[in-house]
Amino acid sequence: MNLKRGILVSLSAAGLILLVPARGHAVPQQQQSQQQAEQAKSVSGKVASIASDKKSITLEVTNGNDKHTMQFVVNQNTQVTARVSTGSMATVQYEPTNDNQLVALVISPQDTR
Numbered sequence: 001m002n003l004k005r006g007i008l009v010s011l012s013a014a015g016l017i018l019l020v021p022a023r024g025h026a027v028p029q030q031q032q033s034q035q036q037a038e039q040a041k042s043v044s045g046k047v048a049s050i051a052s053d054k055k056s057i058t059l060e061v062t063n064g065n066d067k068h069t070m071q072f073v074v075n076q077n078t079q080v081t082a083r084v085s086t087g088s089m090a091t092v093q094y095e096p097t098n099d100n101q102l103v104a105l106v107i108s109p110q111d112t113r
Helices: 002-019 029-039
Strands: 041-050 056-063 066-073 089-096 102-109
Touching: 041 066, 056 089, 066 089
Parallel strands: 066 102
Antiparallel strands: 041 056, 041 089, 056 066, 089 102
16 A cells, blocks of 8 residues: 555656746746846937848947947847937947847937927
């Protein structure tokens, strides 16, 4: 009897282990996006161009007397909060990649009132 009870307890414990979801280090998508936005850099400037395929945007950024352009990759994860167009002012939150690209996380038009 004790052998049967031991086997049943072992099988029950094994079943419970299989039913309990694994607790890995996976981070929910929303939390990942929030963490990315917190780590992101931000820059504002005039939209110099938008690629015809909408996969990149270039801003003309002024820093004191220094003007330069910055090109950002736009992908399926980029959030565009409202329409931006060439010549309008915008703010881009971005993250540099290991291959020296700047990936746009959030693109927002600036109010020019």
